[in-house]
Amino acid sequence: MENKRKILVFNSLAGEKQEFKPIQEGRIGMYVCGPTVYSNAHLGNCRTYVSFDVIFRFLKHLGYSVRYVRNITDVGHLLDDGEDRMLKGARLEQLEPMEIAQKYANGFHEMMRIFNIQNPSIEPLATGHIIEQIEMVKEILERGFAYEKNGSVYFNTIRYIQSGNPYGELSGRVVEDLMAESRDNLKNQDEKNHPSDFAIWMKASDEHIMKWPSPWSVGFPGWHLECSAMSKKYLGEQFDIHGGGNDLKFPHHENEIAQSVGSCGHSPANYWLHTNMLLLNGRKMSKSEGNTISPEQLFTGESKFISKAYSPMSVRFFMLQAHYRSTLDITDEGLQAGEKGFKRLMDALATSKNVQPELSSNSAPKDELVSEIIEQIYSDLCDDFNAPKAIANLFEMAGLINSIANKQIASTEISQYAWEKLKDHFSFFIIDILGLKDESSEANENTTNGLMQLIIELRKDVRERKDWAGSDKIRDGLKELGIQLKDGKEGTDWSRI
RNA sequence: GGUCGGAUGGCCGAGUGGCUAGGCAGAGCUCUGCAAAAGCUCCUACAGCGGUUCGAAUCCGCUUUCGACCUCCA
Numbered sequence: 343m344e345n346k347r348k349i350l351v352f353n354s355l356a357g358e359k360q361e362f363k364p365i366q367e368g369r370i371g372m373y374v375c376g377p378t379v380y381s382n383a384h385l386g387n388c389r390t391y392v393s394f395d396v397i398f399r400f401l402k403h404l405g406y407s408v409r410y411v412r413n414i415t416d417v418g419h420l421l422d423d424g425e426d427r428m429l430k431g432a433r434l435e436q437l438e439p440m441e442i443a444q445k446y447a448n449g450f451h452e453m454m455r456i457f458n459i460q461n462p463s464i465e466p467l468a469t470g471h472i473i474e475q476i477e478m479v480k481e482i483l484e485r486g487f488a489y490e491k492n493g494s495v496y497f498n499t500i501r502y503i504q505s506g507n508p509y510g511e512l513s514g515r516v517v518e519d520l521m522a523e524s525r526d527n528l529k530n531q532d533e534k535n536h537p538s539d540f541a542i543w544m545k546a547s548d549e550h551i552m553k554w555p556s557p558w559s560v561g562f563p564g565w566h567l568e569c570s571a572m573s574k575k576y577l578g579e580q581f582d583i584h585g586g587g588n589d590l591k592f593p594h595h596e597n598e599i600a601q602s603v604g605s606c607g608h609s610p611a612n613y614w615l616h617t618n619m620l621l622l623n624g625r626k627m628s629k630s631e632g633n634t635i636s637p638e639q640l641f642t643g644e645s646k647f648i649s650k651a652y653s654p655m656s657v658r659f660f661m662l663q664a665h666y667r668s669t670l671d672i673t674d675e676g677l678q679a680g681e682k683g684f685k686r687l688m689d690a691l692a693t694s695k696n697v698q699p700e701l702s703s704n705s706a707p708k709d710e711l712v713s714e715i716i717e718q719i720y721s722d723l724c725d726d727f728n729a730p731k732a733i734a735n736l737f738e739m740a741g742l743i744n745s746i747a748n749k750q751i752a753s754t755e756i757s758q759y760a761w762e763k764l765k766d767h768f769s770f771f772i773i774d775i776l777g778l779k780d781e782s783s784e785a786n787e788n789t790t791n792g793l794m795q796l797i798i799e800l801r802k803d804v805r806e807r808k809d810w811a812g813s814d815k816i817r818d819g820l821k822e823l824g825i826q827l828k829d830g831k832e833g834t835d836w837s838r839i
Numbered sequence: 840g841g842u843c844g845g846a847u848g849g850c851c852g853a854g855u856g857g858c859u860a861g862g863c864a865g866a867g868c869u870c871u872g873c874a875a876a877a878g879c880u881c882c883u884a885c886a887g888c889g890g891u892u893c894g895a896a897u898c899c900g901c902u903u904u905c906g907a908c909c910u911c912c913a
Contacts, residue, residue, distance in 0.1 A: 375913075390913040513908070514843060540910065565911095587913025588844095597910085618844090619907065626906065663862070664852060669845075669906065676851040679863035683851095686862080689876085722853095730853050734861035741878080748870090750878050810872060817874080828876045837876075 347404060349724045351583075352667060354591065354614040355512055359726055362613060364582050370401055370408045371581030373573040373611065375590055376465070378415040379446035383453040385637050385672075386627065390587050390617040392658055392777075393666035395459040397585075397615070397727050399775050411576050412462040413569060414450070416443035417469050417552050417562055439552050443469075453637055456654045458777050464576050468568035472554045475563040475571040478605050479543050479556070487604035491533040493545030493559030497600060499538040507603055509538075512614060513592035540597055542567050566597035573610055574602070584611035588618050621671045622647060635672065648674045652681055655781050659684040662729040662776055683737075688780060689837055690740035691772060694765035696835075697747040701758040708742070708751060709760040715739055716767045729776065739768045749831065794825070798834045801827075 349362040364370050374394050377387050391412075401408050417439075437445070454461070468475075479495050482488040487505075488497050503509050534540075545559035546552075553560050563571075573581065579602070586595065595614065602610040620627060627634045635645050643651030652660075660680030664670040715738050722731040742764060745751040772778050797816065804812045817827045821839070828835045 377913075378911090384913070386913045388913085393913095515909080538910080585913095588907065589912050592908060593910045594912090617913065619913080621906075624905075660851090667844095668852080671851075673851070675863080679851055681863095683862040693877090728853075730862095731860075734853070737861055744877050748877055750870095805872090808872080814873075821875090826875060829871070829874085830876080831870075835876080839875095 347720065347724050349404070350726050351613050351615060352726050353612075354616050357514075360613070362582075364406065365580060365612065368406060370406045370583065371577035372398065372401075372408060372410045372583040372585065373569070373577055373581065374410070374412045374462075374584075375569055375586035375594065376413040376415065377446075377450050379443045379450060381446060383446075383450045383637060384627075385635060385640070386587065386620045387450075388453060388457055388637055389620050389661050389666075389670065390585075391454060391459050392457055392661050393617045393727075394585050394615075395457075395777055396662065396729055396775065397583075398460060398462075399777060400723050400727060403775060409464070409577060410462040411464045411466065411573060413466050413468065413572050414443075414447055415468050415565070415568060416440070416447070417568075440469075443467075456637070456641075457658055458655065458779055460777070466572045466576065468563070468572070469552070471568065471572050471575065472563065474575050475567045476543070476554075476556050478567060478571045478574070478601065479558075479563075481605035482542060482601060485604055485607075487600075488542060489535065490558050493561065494533060494541055495543040495558055496534050496539045497542050497564075497597065497604065498535065499540070499600065500536050502600055502604060507600070509600055510596065512599060513596050515592060515596070540564060540566065540593065542601065566594055567601060569594070570598050570601040570605070570610065573598075574606070579606045579610070580608060581611055583613045583615060585615040585617070588616045591616060615666075617666045618669045621669050623673055624671055640677075647672075648677065650678075652677050653781055655778050656681040656684045659687075659733075659776075659778055662778075663733055665726075665728060665730055667726070684778070687733075687736060687740055687772060688778075690743045691769060691780075692837070693747045693835075694743045694768055699746055699749075699753065699761060701746075701753045701756055701761050703758055706755050706757045706760070708756040712742070712756070712760045712764045715742075716763070719767075719771055723775070732771065733776070736768065736771060739764060743768065794836050798827070798836065802834070 350359045351362045352358070353360045372394075374391070377383065394410075394412075398408060398410050479488065482497065483490070483495065486498075487502050488495050490496075499509055509515070541564040543556060543558055543561055543563055545561040550562070553562050573584070584595070584598075599609050602608065622633050622635055625631075625633050635647050637654075637657075639645040640648065640652050640657055641654060643649075657677070657680075660672075660677055661670065663680060663683070715735050719732045719735045722728045722735060725731075742751070746756060746761060746764075797820070801813055801816045804816070820827060820836075824839050826837055826839050828837065
């Protein structure tokens, strides 16, 4: 446990990096907005959840007890035309609304598993918290920050602002602008008093299938409300971290803040973290413009944007090579570079486990370098979870490992103790913190290891007879199977191509 | 249109007022029967134009350009 390191996080609320201080010593409550399960998981979702996965893993490692809540939205998310997203999906596919939700929730979970993303502590469903949402609407009404119109309830942003609350603080919206825009747009609003007001309860039309009774009407909750209600239920009125994609800042997160302040008098989270968007070939991903690629297409290679398939872990690695707050451009070249870099890292990891160098039992010159790099990686991660910088330092470690394995660093230059520390931390950072894993299955790996041992021994005899044709035949044959032999001073090693 | 954030070497991408990011690609060397791997070395860039400064890719302004948000969005 590494507790008590100073962590800096970029807080969207402040627009700058701030020292992270949890409300309760040693405990962290973190809420991240989950997906709306009305269609297949989008690559952008994956990047966001990969980013928060690393944050979750790292905070736990630092010794914090983290409760990570990530919801699933299965109701209440309105489309442009006012139709519920779940209903739209249902009508198109001739399925029950909950069937749609289940189908895509399953798909989402499968994608999380494929990307090696750890499960959150709690994964609440919006439909499972209708009562809590109705309670929150009541509280907001009681405090006078909402009004009812024809069975629907709207949040009164003007009253909220006039009461001195900073609406727009998170997204940089100016209160005066919101106030000023009233007149022109007002005529387009049927029930809302002001364009910036938003629904917290909607009366359902007759054809609406997903609806629940409430004091105001048979209807359904507004989209922003579920996160407020569920974060409050599981993390309390005030918690530490609230995260999500950059595109949720406004209106979603802004409205969440308003709802929390409106119902219980204070902002829900101290630190707001936002992940940035994914681009494809320098342009935003857009289904309507055909500029999009799905996780499945990435894994199968079936897309005009890429030349080959990429494994989930090489995609995860590719994502982590960019900071979570930067946009990341997906290109075929970039993915290939990522894939090769990932392989180099994993090869070094395998090497570190396979070789058993005999090194100095006393402290040696390179020992300090090992400590420095490890310390640097901790600093990198403590500085707003800078995974790309940490990865750069992991490549430094890989270089050291390879040099030691090759005996390019003399045994007198580094101690046995430092070597153990080096390889343990190398594995720990890659596997446990960055959440990358070896993609070859273990059972196959054991068999293959044994077979390879045998083949290498046989080939050694052939080589000792200087039967180069026979030796090459073995090597070329293995290459056909995707296995590369590496003849070195210390004997022969191998890896997958 | 309004608000905000970017523009880094062949490509992807960190970062900092003066000190090597890293990966991929390319070149050379070491090792080696050959090859591959690995190691070492090289290629050393910060959109443009001004300004601040002893010194700016890093701060400020303008221009160009890309992107995000502006009640669908991770």
